[in-house]
Amino acid sequence: MWQTYYTPTSLEDALRLLFDNTSQARIIAGGTDLMIELQRGSRQADVLIDVTRVGGLDRISLDDSETIHIGPTVTHNVAMSTELLIERAFPLAMACWRIGTPQLRNRGTIAGNLITASPSNDTIPVLHALNAQVTLRNTQGERKVPLASFYQGVHKTILSPDEMLTDISFPALAPNQRGTFWKMALRRAHAISVANTAAVLTFDGDVVIDARIALGSVAPTIIRAPEAEAVLVGRVPTPELIQDAANMAARASLPIDDIRSTARYRHDIIQVLVKRALSSLCARNERDEFPSNPPRLWGAAKGRFCRLAGRTIRHVKSGLEPIEFNVNGKNVVVQQAGGKTLLQMLREDLELTGTKEGCGEGECGACTVWMDGVAVLSCITPAPRAHGTEIVTIEGMSREDELHPLQQAFMDQGAVQCGYCTPGFIMAGANLLSEIPNPTREQILAGLTGNLCRCTGYSKIVAAMEQAAGTMNNR
Numbered sequence: 369m370w371q372t373y374y375t376p377t378s379l380e381d382a383l384r385l386l387f388d389n390t391s392q393a394r395i396i397a398g399g400t401d402l403m404i405e406l407q408r409g410s411r412q413a414d415v416l417i418d419v420t421r422v423g424g425l426d427r428i429s430l431d432d433s434e435t436i437h438i439g440p441t442v443t444h445n446v447a448m449s450t451e452l453l454i455e456r457a458f459p460l461a462m463a464c465w466r467i468g469t470p471q472l473r474n475r476g477t478i479a480g481n482l483i484t485a486s487p488s489n490d491t492i493p494v495l496h497a498l499n500a501q502v503t504l505r506n507t508q509g510e511r512k513v514p515l516a517s518f519y520q521g522v523h524k525t526i527l528s529p530d531e532m533l534t535d536i537s538f539p540a541l542a543p544n545q546r547g548t549f550w551k552m553a554l555r556r557a558h559a560i561s562v563a564n565t566a567a568v569l570t571f572d573g574d575v576v577i578d579a580r581i582a583l584g585s586v587a588p589t590i591i592r593a594p595e596a597e598a599v600l601v602g603r604v605p606t607p608e609l610i611q612d613a614a615n616m617a618a619r620a621s622l623p624i625d626d627i628r629s630t631a632r633y634r635h636d637i638i639q640v641l642v643k644r645a646l647s648s649l650c651a652r653n654e655r656d657e658f659p660s661n662p663p664r665l666w667g668a669a670k671g672r673f674c675r676l677a678g679r680t681i682r683h684v685k686s687g688l689e690p691i692e693f694n695v696n697g698k699n700v701v702v703q704q705a706g707g708k709t710l711l712q713m714l715r716e717d718l719e720l721t722g723t724k725e726g727c728g729e730g731e732c733g734a735c736t737v738w739m740d741g742v743a744v745l746s747c748i749t750p751a752p753r754a755h756g757t758e759i760v761t762i763e764g765m766s767r768e769d770e771l772h773p774l775q776q777a778f779m780d781q782g783a784v785q786c787g788y789c790t791p792g793f794i795m796a797g798a799n800l801l802s803e804i805p806n807p808t809r810e811q812i813l814a815g816l817t818g819n820l821c822r823c824t825g826y827s828k829i830v831a832a833m834e835q836a837a838g839t840m841n842n843r
Contacts, residue, residue: 370706371414373750395532437535442477445664463566474742496580500537576605581642583642599613696761711749722763733745734792736819785823789819789820789821797816
């Protein structure tokens with residue numbers, strides 16, 4: 369897929385590498401979209417520059433001007449778990465919670481979501497409604513661009529080949545402002561939006577003095593609904609007024625027919641979503657759907673990966689510099705795995721075949737492993753990203769011939785059917801139990817949303833999780 373993989377340890381080094389390899393390089397952080405594009409051949413990149421080991425890029429902060437700043441490697445799981453965003457940018461926290469699965473949210477970044485520039489991406493309408501801007505930087509300097517001016521069409525932005533997105537910023541919501549996010553998808557979890565909306569209202573008492581409504585997946589780019597916004601301003605929102613605004617928002621949309629929906633359905637569902645969003649804000653119950661302790665599957669590291677110190681690491685496909693890491697408690701050195709995924713390296717170079725490839729696109733969870741304690745999908749994680757990390761696979765779950773309690777529970781409950789999905793479920797489930805020792809049924813279901821069972825043996829899998837939790841709590 370790629371020929372050279374750089375792991376810089378400073379932002380300056382990353383920008384220099386991008387400048388030196390402008391025509392053939394791509395910045396990679398989570399890679400949840402980029403890796404799939406590379407494997408499908410829909411995108412070419414001979415050089416990848418991994419910025420996840422650069423210190424300071426995963427920060428979320430509030431400055432003296434009440435502006436929130438989000439770094440380029442902040443993941444969706446970190447964002448939805450940060451009190452500052454929950455309290456002062458709730459729609460963004462909500463959107464991050466509704467994205468993908470725990471494993472995808474552990475790697476996928478907000479910046480990557482913006483740069484992918486799909487009109488169905490969930491964080492773009494939220495940041496549009498929050499009046500966000502992005503900072504783009506290269507070796508010559510930086511420029512700040514309003515998010516509304518960042519997009520030129522489907523998967524098209526103004527980002528130059530030598531530029532990197534280094535900051536996302538927006539005013540924190542004031543006490544008289546409330547915002548939320550709603551989406552409609554073909555499944556309750558792990559699904560791309562058929563349509564989505566973000567709404568931010570500013571109140572003076574019960575009167576709306578400012579309104580922002582952004583719509584996703586109904587036009588080539590994220591759009592606003594100015595007529596719907598205008599009808600709300602200066603008035604106390606009643607159910608009738610909210611319905612009028614929802615109707616006007618639908619008229620602002622320009623949906624298309626595609627594999628996920630018809631244009632007519634998108635037009636109709638936008639009315640429903642905008643009505644729900646505005647109604648929840650006026651009733652002050654927009655936070656009711658946000659979980660209090662959602663599973664992250666991120667271990668003790670809290671979703672923040674360890675940085676590397678020292679020089680930039682360079683891995684090439686021919687293997688001039690080996691990939692060195694620890695797997696299941698043993699230090700290993702792998703040559704010539706520079707162009708592979710982590711899954712391929714584990715199976716082909718280390719003969720750790722317990723980790724399975726189901727979909728190859730991060731959809732099924734069969735390839736789940738732990739990287740520095742964080743559950744990730746090895747089929748869309750580059751092999752060089754493992755350099756300097758600790759990896760645990762299904763082979764490392766048992767200790768001294770004693771099965772992990774979840775492995776034993778799978779056997780006792782008959783949760784192992786064809787067995788193909790089992791390693792991924794065990795890895796995700798064991799991480800969940802280490803994070804939430806006594807999970808509710810809802811937390812178990814949320815923690816396993818990233819794993820699919822081909823035999824549809826879910827009830828026994830949930831029963832095994834409940835048994836293992838009881839066993840571990842009674843020790």
